[in-house]
Amino acid sequence: MIQEIKTKLDPRLARIEGQVKGIRNMVQEDRYCVDILLQLSAVISALKKVEDMVMENHLNTCVADAMRSNDGDEQKQKVGELMDVIAKFRRQ
Numbered sequence: 001m002i003q004e005i006k007t008k009l010d011p012r013l014a015r016i017e018g019q020v021k022g023i024r025n026m027v028q029e030d031r032y033c034v035d036i037l038l039q040l041s042a043v044i045s046a047l048k049k050v051e052d053m054v055m056e057n058h059l060n061t062c063v064a065d066a067m068r069s070n071d072g073d074e075q076k077q078k079v080g081e082l083m084d085v086i087a088k089f090r091r092q
Contacts, residue, residue, distance in 0.1 A: 026039065
């Protein structure tokens with residue numbers, strides 16, 4: 001993974017971790033369900049942004065390297081992996 005992406009992801013993931021801990025506390029404190037749902041939505045949105053960043057990194061590194069190589073098997077493998085991931089995203 002590109003160091004710049006790692007550097008950007010770490011604070012995002014730390015913030016998400018804090019949000020999840022906050023949600024756990026909200027549940028333990030019997031907070032209003034709608035408030036919990038709103039916080040869950042915020043965490044899901046934040047995770048989707050992280051997901052986008054990791055996908056972009058993967059495309060710019062692993063997939064791009066495979067496409068530049070002369071290794072047809074590696075190219076097929078990366079395309080297959082990518083298609084599997086995209087199929088999982090579409091089911092969400």
